[in-house]
Amino acid sequence: MALKSLTVKLVKLLLLSAIISLGSTSILLAQADKRIQRLATLAKIWGEVKFIHPYIAYRSIDWDRALINAIPKVNAARTAEEYSEAINLMLGELKDNQTFSFVKTKISNDGKSASEPEPVKLESGILHLNVLAAAKYTAQSKENLRNFNQKFFSLYEQAKSVLIDSRTGENTDQNILYDIDYNTRNIISEILDSKITLGTIRYRLHNGYPPQDGSTSGGYYSGFTTDAPVGIGKDFAGAPKMLPMVILMDKYSALSPLYCGLQSAGKAIIVSESNDLGTEGHTLEIGEGLMVSLRTAEMVSADGAIGFMPDVLAEKGNAMPAAMKILSDDKFRKPEKKLNASSTPQISQKDNTYAEMEFPNSEYRLLALFRFWNVINYFFPYKQLTGTNWDTVLTKYIPQFEANRNVADYRLSAGKLVAEIHDSHGFFSPPRLKNPPQIFLTPTVEAYAENQTYIRGVLEKSSGFRTGDVVKEVDGIPIDKILENFSVRISASTSQSMMRQVHGYGIFRGEKDSKAVFVVKGLDGKIRKVETVRNVAANDPRFNDFKFSRAAKPVISILSSGFAYVDLDRLQPNQVDSMFKMIMKTPAVIFDMRGYPNGTAWQIAPRLSTKVQPIAALFDNPLIEGKNISDGEFSGATNFTFSQRIPKREHGEVYKGRVVMLIDETAQSQAEHTALFFEAARPDITFIGMPTAGANGDVTNLILPGNIKVSFSGHGVRHADGRQLQRLGIQPTIKVAPSIRGIIQSKDEILDAALKFLKQQH
Structure with a gap:
């Protein structure tokens, strides 16, 4: 027991x-x-x-x-308090008392006075206006609004001076704030004895993301802009002289442009317990009962001074007595204002590349993550097409970047991060390592067709490989797993673009003289094992013998069928006129857009259409304005949009034959834009081949610590009718998938399909 x-x-x-x-x-x-x-x-x-x-x-x-x-x-x-202190350590570098983290407090009604202050009253010759009380009163009915206005102007005739209490506290009721603005602005407009210019704001603006390195055709820029001020008041002589005025403000007071204008014109004296008024900004809830207040703009007064400061800075709790003292002191003189010129010299916004940090420490690795995340968050036009809630990317990668043990880990994490945008313009370009690892390849050239990896070329005939062999596994690892391991670090808009990039990566690489055991399936259908050695350098000149080239064909030709053929990958701008002379009387032309063009679309498209400058593409990019960031948002961009039209035809005849364009996954960016131009010029165009890469929009870039250059599409581009292009590509009218057998036999099955189609049409 x-x-x-x-x-x-x-x-x-x-x-x-x-x-x-x-x-x-x-x-x-x-x-x-x-x-x-x-x-x-x-x-x-x-x-x-x-x-x-x-x-x-x-x-x-x-x-x-x-x-x-x-x-x-x-x-x-x-604790939350220590977390807030850490945030304020960072924000403190700004030396801006309007940008800070604080503990959110609940607004309590305990001890609140049973009665609101009177909206307007006359005491000892001083006309008192409480803007918050007035707004609450006039909001109740139109009759109250009429009564309020009648009483104010009646008492104004009897008063010797005016005291406007514009302190609102943390009142965020937008209806009340609107009524404060409406009531006060109307009253001031009536009693002014001359026309005055109000204060305005200046703020930062970003139209797209200017590249950190080099230039771009995108026209992206950043600036510091000032809104044009407005004027109010009477613009005629003989108006009744305005009474002396004192305005009480706190840091929450609305109507800063109005009061700033009154101050600048010498029409009012500003009293406050805060020395920085008129701050344009917003607040964010960041969890754990914490808030962050962030400045988004600055006041600019009519005289050009930056910022809006009170004439009299009162001690805490002493603003009203200070205001009353001014109004009762006949000898009071407004202090002279120091002018801060509004033409403040700006500084470069180029980021530090930290080129000396081949392997940055943990904090600088997080800087890399935070820098990239924010640039994409604010400026990537295709953020909604990533297929990911962008907020989750931060929490996913913070532990990964922290865990990096060496430069290879860091670059792998950064590469995976860039791949999250799924943009084939997401080029990842780190500098050469001081001691780069020696990488050697098998004696093969790999390619992708029929949804399979195959051997397109063999450098050494004795290796046991045959052209056309389909790879099943290498060193016991299935080919799908090998492709997956490489794909995670490559940013690709589409699966076809991914496979094109992966198979140019040397996917069977390894240490020098290391053995590699392949399991392949030959064109005869038989499975066999091939053992080889990785002893071929990545820069071996024999690889050049297998680069795809159409150099043997003329750039422009009339085929035996009578149809014209033009290779847009090689056609130069100075050849366009002679091309049209050669093809003008042919019944059809085949434009081969497999590859990358040389800016010829702007010359060719106008001569394919009788239309006058039809729209070819729709563009957009994020437009970030400090004044438009709303409470609760970490990014609140509008979009800058425009339509791009085909240029006006300046000379030459219009080609009226049938138009065909050959496309595949090698067509990207300007190649896809060429397709848009031709599509707009000739809506009856026939695209033949495979979908294009699906990445268009003038490229821009940023630099991560370690001098790693990263690019991305800066513009969003769509078809003229609004259809999506990014992550889809130009879709073929007639889909033709080249076969492995046809490729190794040097057949051009896409061109053959185009010729067959045209013969059927004629």
Whole structure:
């Protein structure tokens, strides 16, 4: 019995221990998740300040360093308060008292006065206007609005001075704020004795993302813009002289442009307990009961001064007495205002490449992640086509970048990150390593057709490979797994683009003289094993013998069928006129757009159509304006959109024969744009072949720490009728998939299909 009792107790203890262990593990996992989420939020705050906060445009602030210093503090934060302090460590580098993190407080009605202050009253010759009380009163009915206006102007006739209390506190009721604006603006307009210019705002603007390295045809730019100010008041002589006016403000007060204009024109004295008024900005809830206030614009007064500061900075709780003292002091003189010129010199927005950091430390690796994530978040026009909630990318990759052990790990993580955008313009270009690993290849040239990897060329006949062999596995690894391992690090818009890129990557690479065992299926249908050695250098000149080329064919020719053929991959702009002379009387022309053109579409398309400048493509790109960022958003872009038209035909006849274009996965970007031009010029065009790569839009780029250049499509481009192109490609009218047997026999099955089609039409 004693033994049984002991056994039961032991089992209970073990179960309790297991439960405690599981509980501890759960707590640790929850803490890790919270830390990662905090870093993700830090990244978003850092990114918004980088692209929106006005100070970054003209003050010398090492914003990267601010992030680097904050990351360890966020990691170490045990409480929400410590987390907020870490954020403020970063935001403190701005030296802007309107940009900060704070604990969200609940607005309580406890102790609130039973009665609201009077909207308007006259005491001792001073006309008091409380804008918040007035807005609440006039919002109740039109009759209240009429009564309020009648009372104000009646008392104004009796008053000696005016005191406007414009303090609203944290009132975010948009209807109330609208009524404050409406009431106050109308009153001021009536009592002004001259016309004045109001204050305005200046803010940062980004039309697309200017490249960090080199130039682009996209026309992307960043700027610092000032809205044109407006004027109010009377514009005639003899208006009744305006009474002396004092305006009480807090940092939440609306109508800053109006009050700034009154101050600048010498019509009012501003009193406040805050020394920075009129801040344009917004607030964000970031979880854990925390908020972040971020400046998005700056006030510019009519006299060109930057910022809006009170004439009298009152001590806390002493604003009203200070205002009353001014109105009762006949000797009070408004302090002279120091002018901050609005033409503030801007500084370069080029990022530090940290080229010396081949393998950056953990904080700088996170900087790489945060930099890329924010650029894509704000400026990638195809973000909605990534197939991923972009927010989740941050939390997914933070642990990966932190876990990097060496430069190869870092570059692999960065490559996988770039691949998340699924854009074949997502070029990943790291510099050459100081001690690069020696990579050797098998004596084969790989390609992809019929949804299979096959051997297109053999460098050494004695190797045992035969052209046309379909690869099933290598070193016991199925070919699908090999392709998957390479695909995760390649940014591709479509599956056809992915396979084109992967098979140019040397997918069977390995250490020098290492053995490789292939299982292949020959054209005879038989499975066999081929053993080889990886002893071919990546730059072996024998590979050049297998590069696809149409150089043996003329660029422009009249085929035996009587149809014209034009190779757009090789046609040069100075050959276009002679091309039209040669093909003008042919019944049809085949434009071969397999490859990349030389900017000839702008000359050719006008001569394919009798239409006058039809729309060829629709463009858009993110347009980021500081003034349009809304509360609760980390990015709130509108789009800059425009239509691109085919140029006007300046000379030459219009070709009226049938038009065919040959396409496949090698057609990308300008090649696809050429297809759009020809499609607009000749809606009856016939596309023959396979879908194109599906990546169009003028390329731009950024640089990650370690001097890694990353590119992406900066413009969104669609068909003239709005159909999607990105991630789909130009779709063939007649689909023709080249066969492995046909390719190795040097047959051009797509061209053959085009000739067959045309013969049927004529």
